[in-house]
Every structure is written in C-alpha cells, then in structure tokens.
Amino acid sequence: MSQSHSRRGQLYEAQVTHYREKGQAMRSKRFETLSSRPINRETYIHPWPEVGLAAMHSPLDPPPGIRTEDGLVVEMDGVPRESFDLIDCFIARHSLDLDVAERAMNTPSGEIARMLVDINVPRAEILELTSGCTAAKLVDIVRHMNVLEMMVGLAKMRVRRTPANQAHVTNRKEHPALLAADAAEAALRGFAEIETTVGVARYAPLNALAILVGSQVGRGGALTQCSVEEATNLRLGFRGLTSYSETLSVYGSEKAFVDGDDTPWSKAFLGSAYASRGVKTRFTSGTGSEALMGHSEGKSMLYLEARCLLITRGAGSQGTQNGSISCIALPESLPGGVRTVLAENLIATMLGLEVAAGNDALASHSEMRKSAKLMLQFIPGADFVTSGYGAIPRYDNMFGGGNFDVTELDDWYVIQRDMQVDGGITPVQQEEVLRVRARAARAIQAVFDAFDFASISEAEVELALTAYSSEDMPDRDRVTDIKAANVLLGGPLTVIEVITALHEAGYRDVAANILEMQRQRVIGDYLQPAAIFGEGFRVLSGLTDANDYQGPGTGYRVEGERWTALQDIPQAWDPRTFLPTLGGALGAGWLEETGPALPGDQVEVIVAVGPAFGSQIDRTIGKLDHRAVLSAIVRGIESEGVPARVIRVHHTSDCAFIGHAGAHLSGSGVAIGIQSKGTTVIHQRDLAPLENLELFSMAPNIDLDTYRQIGRNAARYATLKPTVPVPVRIDNTARLRLIVQTTLMHLHETRQVERGKPPSALRAI
Numbered sequence: 110m111s112q113s114h115s116r117r118g119q120l121y122e123a124q125v126t127h128y129r130e131k132g133q134a135m136r137s138k139r140f141e142t143l144s145s146r147p148i149n150r151e152t153y154i155h156p157w158p159e160v161g162l163a164a165m166h167s168p169l170d171p172p173p174g175i176r177t178e179d180g181l182v183v184e185m186d187g188v189p190r191e192s193f194d195l196i197d198c199f200i201a202r203h204s205l206d207l208d209v210a211e212r213a214m215n216t217p218s219g220e221i222a223r224m225l226v227d228i229n230v231p232r233a234e235i236l237e238l239t240s241g242c243t244a245a246k247l248v249d250i251v252r253h254m255n256v257l258e259m260m261v262g263l264a265k266m267r268v269r270r271t272p273a274n275q276a277h278v279t280n281r282k283e284h285p286a287l288l289a290a291d292a293a294e295a296a297l298r299g300f301a302e303i304e305t306t307v308g309v310a311r312y313a314p315l316n317a318l319a320i321l322v323g324s325q326v327g328r329g330g331a332l333t334q335c336s337v338e339e340a341t342n343l344r345l346g347f348r349g350l351t352s353y354s355e356t357l358s359v360y361g362s363e364k365a366f367v368d369g370d371d372t373p374w375s376k377a378f379l380g381s382a383y384a385s386r387g388v389k390t391r392f393t394s395g396t397g398s399e400a401l402m403g404h405s406e407g408k409s410m411l412y413l414e415a416r417c418l419l420i421t422r423g424a425g426s427q428g429t430q431n432g433s434i435s436c437i438a439l440p441e442s443l444p445g446g447v448r449t450v451l452a453e454n455l456i457a458t459m460l461g462l463e464v465a466a467g468n469d470a471l472a473s474h475s476e477m478r479k480s481a482k483l484m485l486q487f488i489p490g491a492d493f494v495t496s497g498y499g500a501i502p503r504y505d506n507m508f509g510g511g512n513f514d515v516t517e518l519d520d521w522y523v524i525q526r527d528m529q530v531d532g533g534i535t536p537v538q539q540e541e542v543l544r545v546r547a548r549a550a551r552a553i554q555a556v557f558d559a560f561d562f563a564s565i566s567e568a569e570v571e572l573a574l575t576a577y578s579s580e581d582m583p584d585r586d587r588v589t590d591i592k593a594a595n596v597l598l599g600g601p602l603t604v605i606e607v608i609t610a611l612h613e614a615g616y617r618d619v620a621a622n623i624l625e626m627q628r629q630r631v632i633g634d635y636l637q638p639a640a641i642f643g644e645g646f647r648v649l650s651g652l653t654d655a656n657d658y659q660g661p662g663t664g665y666r667v668e669g670e671r672w673t674a675l676q677d678i679p680q681a682w683d684p685r686t687f688l689p690t691l692g693g694a695l696g697a698g699w700l701e702e703t704g705p706a707l708p709g710d711q712v713e714v715i716v717a718v719g720p721a722f723g724s725q726i727d728r729t730i731g732k733l734d735h736r737a738v739l740s741a742i743v744r745g746i747e748s749e750g751v752p753a754r755v756i757r758v759h760h761t762s763d764c765a766f767i768g769h770a771g772a773h774l775s776g777s778g779v780a781i782g783i784q785s786k787g788t789t790v791i792h793q794r795d796l797a798p799l800e801n802l803e804l805f806s807m808a809p810n811i812d813l814d815t816y817r818q819i820g821r822n823a824a825r826y827a828t829l830k831p832t833v834p835v836p837v838r839i840d841n842t843a844r845l846r847l848i849v850q851t852t853l854m855h856l857h858e859t860r861q862v863e864r865g866k867p868p869s870a871l872r873a874i
Contacts, residue, residue: 146475147473147474147475147476148473148474148475148477148478149680150474150842150845150846151438151441151442151473151474151475151845151846152438152442152845152846152847152848152849152850153442153680153681153682154442154443154681154682154683154684154849155681155682155683155684156443156444157683157684157685158407158409159407160400160405160407160684160853160856161399161400161405161406161407161408161409161410161413162400162439162442162443162684162849162852163409163410163443164396164409164410164411164440164443164444164445164446164448164449165248165252165409165410165411165445165448165449165452166252166409166411167407167408167409167412169406169407169408170245170248170408170409170412171186171187171188171245171412172186172187172245173186173214173218173242173243173245173246173248173249174186174187174214174243174245175205175210175211175214175243177207177210177211180207181201182201182202182205182207182210185197185200185201185243186243186244186245186246187245194363195363195366195367195372195373196361196362196363196366196373196416196420199372199373199374199420199423199424200243200244200416200419200420200423202423203373203377203423203424204419204420204422204423205240205241205242205243205419205423206237206240206241207241208241209237209238209240209241210241210242211241212238212241213238213239213240213241213242213246214241214242214243214246216238218246218249218250218252218253219253221235221238221239221250222250222251222253222254222258224238225250225254225258225261225262225265225266225455225459226254226258226261226262226265228659229659230659231659232265232266232656232657232658232659235266235459236266236459236461239459239460240460240461242459243419244361244412244415244416244419245412245415247415247418247419247456247459247460248409248411248412248415248452248456250459251411251452251455251456254452254455255448256448256451256485259448259451259452259455259485260451260485260488260489261489262455262458262459263451263454263455263458263485263486263489263490263491264489264490264658265656265658265659266455266458266459266656267458267464267489267490267491267492267639267656268428268458268461268462268463268464268492268638268639268650268651268655268656269463269492269638269639269640269641269649269650269651269654269655269656270649270654270655270656270657270658271531271641271643271649271654272490272491272492272493272494272531272532272533273300273301273302273492273493273494273533273641274299274300274301274302274493274494274495274497274498274532274533274534275300275301275302275303275304275465275493275495275496275497275498276295276298276300276302276303276304276497276498276499276500277304277305277306277469277497277498277499277500277501277506277508277511278291278292278295278303278304278305278320278323278500278501279305279306279307279316279501279505279506279507279508280501280505280507280578280579280582281308281504281505281507281579281839282579282582282584282585283307283308283309283312283315283316283585283587283590284569284573284579284582284585285315285316285318285319285553285557285565285590286319286550286553286554286565286569286570286572286573286582287550287573287576287579287582288305288316288319288320288323288553289319289320289322289323289326289549289550289552289553289573290323290545290546290547290549290550290573290574290576291323291500291501291546292305292319292320292321292322292323292324292326292327292331292333292549293323293324293326293327293545293546293548293549294327294500294542294545294546295324295327295331295500296323296324296325296326296327296328296331296545297327297328297537297541297542297545298327298500298518298534298535298537299328299533299534299535300331300497300498300500300533300534301331301332301493301533301641301642302331302332302333302334302353302493302497302641303320303324303331303332303333303334303497303500304333304334304335304336304355304496304497304508305317305319305320305333305334305335305336306335306336306337306507306508307335307337307507308507308834309587309591309803309834310337310338310341310800310801310804311591311594311595312590312591312594313335313337313341313342313345313594313598314345314348314350314594314595314597314598315590315593315594315597316335317333317334317335317345317350317351318350318553318556318597318607319553320333320335321333321350321351321604321607321623322549322552322553322556322607322611322619322623323549323552323553325619325622325623325626326545326548326549326552326616326619327545327549329618329621329622329625329626329642329646330622330625330626330641330642330643330644330646331642332352332353332389332635332641332642333351333352333353334351334352334353334354334355334356335350335351336355336356336508337356338356338797338799338800339356339357339379339799340797340800341598341800342354342356343379343382343383344598345598346383346386346388347386348597348598348602348603348604349603349604349605349607349626349627349630350597350604350607351388352388352389352626352630352635353388353389353390353391354383354388354389354390354391355390355391355392355393355430355465355496356393357376357379357380357390357391357392357393357426358392358393358394359373359376359392359393359394359417359420359421359424360394360398360399360402360404360413360417361394361399361408361412361413361414361415361416361417361420362399362404362405362406362408362413362416364404364406365398365399365402365404373420373423373424376392376420376424377423377424377425380392380424380425380426381425384636386630387629387630387631387633387636388630389427389635389636389640390426390427391421391426391427391428391429391430391462391463391465392417392420392421392424392426392428392429392430393429393430393431393434394414394417394418394421394429394430394431395414395417395430395431395432395433395434395435395436395437395453395467396410396411396413396414396431396433396436396439396440396446396449396450396453397410397433397436397437397439397440398434398436399413400439400852401436401439401848401851401852401855402763402855402859403762403852403855403856403858403859403860404859410439410440410449411449411452411453411456414431414453414456415453415456417429417431418431418453418456418457418460418462419460421457421460421462422460422461422462426462427462427463427636427637427638427639427640428457428462428463428464428465428492428638428639429457429462429463429464429465430465430467430496431453431454431457431464431465431466431467432450432453432454432464432465432466432467432468432469432486432496433450433453433467433470434467434469434470434496435469435470435508435509435844436470436848437450437467437470437471437472438472438844438845438848438849439848439849439852441472441473441482442848442849447481447482447485450467450482450485451485451486454466454467454486454491461638461651462638463492463493463638463639463651464491464492464493465491465492465493465495465496465497466486466491466492466493466494466495466496467486467495467496468482468483468486468487468494468495468496468498468512468513469495469496469497469498469508469511469512470508470509470510470511470512470844471503471509471510471511471512471841471842471844471845472512473845474842474845479512483495483512483513487524487530487532488528488530490530490531492639493533494532494533495512495513498511498512498513498514498521498534499511499512499513499514499515500514500515501514501515501578502514502515502516502577502578503516503841504578504579504580505578505579506841509841509844510839510841510842511841518534521534522534522536543574543575546573546574546575547570547574548616548619550565550569550570550573550574551570552611552614552616552619553565554569554570555610555611555614555615555616556607556610556611556614557593558614559606559609559610559613559614560593560596560597560602560606560610562590562593562596563585563586563589563590563593568583569582569583587833587834588831588833604623604627607623608620608623608624608627611623625646629642629646629648634648634650634653635648635650637650637651637652637653638650638651638652639651684849684853687849687850687853688853688857691725691726691727691728691854691857692726692727692728698874699723699736699873699874700718700722700723700724700755700757700871700872700873700874701871701872701873701874702757702869702870702871703869703870703871703872704869704870705867705868705869705870706754706756706757706774706867706868706869706870707774707870708773708774708776709754709774709775709776709777710776711752711776711777712751712752712776712777712827712828713751713752713753713754713775713776713777713827714746714751714752714753714754714775714777714779714780714781714820714823714824714827715753715754715755715756715771715772715774715775715779715780715781716739716742716743716746716753716754716755716756716771716780716781716783716820717756717757717758717767717768717770717771717774717780717781717782717783717868718739718755718756718757718758718767718783718785718871719757719758719762719764719767719783719784719785719858719861720757720758720759720762720785720858720861720862720863721762721785721857721858721861722735722757722783722784722785722858723735723736723739724861725785725857725858725861726785726786726854726857726858729785729786729787729808729809729811730786730787730808730809730847730850730851730854731787731808731809731810731811731812733787733811733812733813733816735785736873737813738783738787738813738816739755739873741813741814741816741817741820742781742783742816742817742819742820743755743820744817744820745816745817745818745819745820745821745822745823745824746820746821746823746824747820747824748817748820748821748824749821749824749825749828749830750824751777751824751827751828753820754775754870755870755871755872755873756771756774756868756869756870756871757868757869757871758770758771758782758868759861759862759863759866759867759868759869760862760863760864760865760866760867760868761862762784762855762858762859762861762862764782764783764784764788764789764790764804765782765790765792765798765799765801766782766798767782767783767784767790768780768781768782768790768791768792768801769782769792769796769798770782770868771792771868772792772793772794772796773794774868775794775827777826777827777828778793778794778795778827779791779792779793779794779802779823779826779827780792780793780823781819781820781823784808784855784858785854785857785858786808786851786854786855786858787808787809787811788805788806788808789804789805789808789811789816789819790802790803790804790805791803791804791819791822791823791826793826802822802823802826803819803822803834803835805819805835805837807837807838807839807840807843808851809840809843809846809847810837810838810839810840810843811837815835815837818835819835822834822835
C-alpha cells in the first residue's frame, strides 16, 4: 500500500511539473465550473475597519455607557459631553428616555437579547427598556443574537400586526398612461404603498399625478409618493398629489450628514412640515451609506445605522426605510453583511419604528442568495416586506433595477402559499387587471384633457392596457410634458382640480377615493405609527392593529475558529490592494493650477472637477482616461459656440456640491461637476445643491460620446436653448460589480478634500 501511495504521489508531482513547464496552473474542473456561477460575479472582500468596511463590529466602535447629571447626559458611549458631535447632541437631547436609561444600560445586553426571543416577555416591556439604550448598547444587544433569533425578534417587535408591501411604479419614458395603468394594477394586487421616481427631475409632478389617479382606480386607500428632492417632494405633498414620503435621509456620522444633507434638527423640522399637511413620513437610512460617502470615521456599518435610527426616533418620525437600501452590495461584500441588515431592521423595531425593510435594490446575481436574504424579513414579517417591489419590469425600474419585479409575482404568490405566510401581495385574475389598467389610463387621459395638457391619445391608452414595459409605448413630446409639469407644480392647480376633473368626466368613484384620501389627511389617523389603509379606508396602525406576537433561546453559534474559517473564502480580496492601482503618477501634472477660480462675467460653462481628478486618480470607474473625458466635455461645450473654463473644487468630493460650486462661479450660472470616478452633473446656480438640470450617476456606463453630449447640453442650457436630456445607458448590475471599487475610489478622492480651500483655475498642459 505504501508503494502504491508513493507511485500516486509521484504521478501527481509529474502532472504539476507538466503544467508548470507549459506555463499553466493545474486547475480543478469543479472549481472552474464554480467560478462561472452567478454568485461569483459579485465582489467579496476581507474587512477593513479603518475605512468603515466592517459590517457589524469595528475596533473603533465605542463600548456602551451613559452618565447623567441633573437630567443631562454628560457622557455617552465613552464620549464626554464637551466632545459631542452634532449627532451625539441630538441623540442625548431628543432620543433617549433618561428615566429608564440607567436601568436599561445596566441590564446585561445578553439578558435583553433573551427577552427579545422569550415568548413570556411582552413587546411593551422591551420597548420601555430599549427607549433608554444608546447606539452602542443597541448594537451590543443584537450581537448576541444569531439570524434565527433576530427573525423571532422581528416577528415579535414589528409595530403593525398585519404585514404589508410597497410597490415601485416607474418607467423610462415617464409615460403618464403607463404609470397610471401600472399603479392601478399594483393597487389591485394589494400593495399598500406605491412609490414612483423620475429619470428627469422636472417630470415629478406629472408622475405623482399619474400614480395618484391610477392607484385610486385599483383600490381606494393605497398611499403614494414621488421620490425626488425634498423641497419638491414637500410641495407635491402640499398640493395633495402625494400622501406619504420617505425621502428624508439621515446619516450616522457628522461629516456625511453635514456635507450631504443638512442636520438632524432640519430633518425634524421637515418631518413636522409634512405632518402639518397630513402627509405620513418615515426617514431613510441603511448600513453602508457612510462608508460609501467616505465618512465612516472607522465605525462599523451597524453602529452608524443605530445612530441613524436614534435620530429618526428623536426627530419624531413614526418609521424608517432601512435595510441597507441602495447600498446593499457593500455590506454583502463583507462577512456577516446580510445578518447586519437584519440586525438594523430589528433595532428599528426595538425603537418602536415602522420598518420598510429594504429588499428593494438589486442584491445579487444569484437567485438563491437573493431569496435567502429576502426570507429574513419575509418569514417573520415586516411592516413593509420590501420598500419596494418592482411592480414593473426591471428594465423600467428607475430605482436601480429592483430586487424583484413583475416577472416574479407568481413566484411570490406560490411561496406565500407554500409557507402560509402573508407577504403583502394578493393573487388576481387577468380580466381584473385589464379592467383597472384601461380605466386608469382613461382617467389620467381625462385629467390631462381637463387641464389642457398635451393630450393622451386613444392609441396610447390602448397600448397602456396591454403593455409589458415602456418599450411598448410611443415617445411623447418631452418638452411639452415638462411645461405641463411646471404648470402643475408652480400654478394654481391642486388635488381639488384633479377631483373635479375626474368627477365631471364620469370617474366619480375615483374622484371619491381621492377626496377621501384628503379627508383622511385632515383626520390624521394615518399618521399613527406604521399606518396603512385596509378595506374601506380603515386605518391599520400600531394603535389600531398592534403587534401582539409573543413567541426560544440558546443554541449553536458560529464563532471562534469556525467563524474565521467560514469568512476566509477564496474569492475575497484585500481592498487595500486597490488604492495603488488608481493611477495619478503616469501623466501627472497635465492639469496645472493657475490661481484662484474667479467669478465669470460672460456666457460660459465651467467644468468643475473633483479634488483628485487627473492627479491622484487618472481614470474613471469605467476606465476612461481623465484627459480624454475632459477633452470630450470641452469639445461638446465649444461645439455650441460657448467657451469652457476648467476649475478644481477642493472643499468637497460630493458630485452635487462640486457642480454647485462651479455654477456659482460660472458667468452663465451653468456648470458641469464631475467626480474622479466619472459621476457627472449639469448644475445651475439658482437650484438647490441636491437639485440639478441633469444627473449622470451610472458612471461605468458613460462613454466619451456621452460626455461630449453632456458638454453640448450644458452649453445649450447656458444659452437658454431648448434642450433634450442626454440619454444614458443603464446597467443595473454595475453596482453589484463595482460598488466596492467605487467606494474605494471615492474614499481616495475624499482624502484629497481641503475644507477651507477655495476652487482653483486649471489649465491643461
């Protein structure tokens, strides 16, 4: 036997030598097959806590603790009061119940974790205790729990007894008849909320109108929103065109909050503004956003999200949209990332917040992995299992593609049936769908006619009735529709005129449903925690439909050496190795600073580049050379007979703020802002920083011809010529492939930020 084993060993060594001599590595065919699986099209990395690439634990996360004197928090999670940042100040003042804080913080975290899964401990008892917990304490509690225990906790702690679901209804052509028909179908299928957004910001009023009318055809009481810049969103709510909002984003680190989105106090004020008009609101956050923005401060994603949730509670919001949302590929690149997403949902419920639990942005190429993640919220139930489900094809989903879409509705139905679980969607018959789609398209047609907007033809209505996607619909005159949208947002028209138009056109039931939605806003009952409308506009909320689940304990834990082994998968790579590949040395110095950038006094377009553009970084995330990109933009501007001026913005790495800074220096008030990774915006001086003329966020898909067209459009805006938005190619898998690389590129650019330094004039040499 020993000689046989020896001969086999010699044969193996001979085979290895054979491959080496041919310059090849011996490979297992099984490993070759596995490497081609969809799961391995995604990115996996080892943790790098110092830059926030750690899901649930970072060495820089503080230990839990609190100390009070005379009713004031003088130390929280190891930070003395004199060192509080603005988030600490807000949490200490508004988010903690100091009457129970000492008892809560002194209760062992493991004991509170066991209470969460103990069927004999009522939900109300846990809510009282967790109301005094700091961010570090909340994180410490859920670290004691495995995924199964967190699911039990979520089932027990969610606010509303009845689970529900939210739909996304968008389309690439912003076609109003198709939007109305799709919204009607989504409402018919049982979605409690329907959310739309826009490809071009100025379409927002028309899109909001279309899904409002369509939703109330499908089922009276479906709540609707249009996800756009917050000031515009608020105006839509004031006009009665929307009934809820979740666009109020909050962040867990001070730099991310201030640089990108004002302060916790202004968010609280904005939430109150919505509530004053009877518009239901929840804030939005999610693990990974701070790391993606380059402002993690070395803290773990879950710790920063716990701070966000305390801000949400302290600001008086009834709920949150969390679950990593559009950042999902970032925590998923790390060990324990999906567990962390479940943990953030659970922490939100521990604070008494309604939870719209994510499962919206495309999370994986792997159907198995995508479904496994969903089950963590699907099985225990959530206030909203997704936020939201693509009730349209993924092609038309302007929220980044969507995790699930209309092609998977039957799968969802069968799983509900298999498990006897309510996932918030109801099976319907084809005849019912066709009926409500036709009625919705004709109802919005009647409103357009009454308002003297560009008419929706009978042919458009007929196509919307049976359409699968916007590819089945004709193009509309975008300039004319944008004019109508401006009239709707800026003129005297409100929801009352919509109701009148529908009533006079014979759609009295739809008019009555929309009128009832306005009456419910005045009553205000649907501003209660986790409120939705059931049949007959009956409010189901944390007060009228409170979760009464009470339902084990210890068991197997993956930890120690076993956990280390499971983390160390072959395809994980060290993110530290990426930064040296970003370039900057080859061709460095081709952009020369010639002095401070001065305000212009002529019609021009400024091209404002980020702090690292063409210096520390020399190509975009799509691997386009920065010199070629800048040349294409300038050629596009000059093709319209407009001069271009190039500046470098030093004080921020945020694309919107780069463009905004350039617009304020431009003689025409129009500028192009571009980050080193290639994300680009056309900005105008009189717009808010987070508004814009055109935004090109899909940087991997922008080619040189598109950059040239961006330059051309900016010049046309500067000279007040009619301008059609630049078409862009959308690849919804790009985020899965490149979110880590994008994060690292943006981190590198953010490191070049010089806060107090004004913009510099540049000259290409």
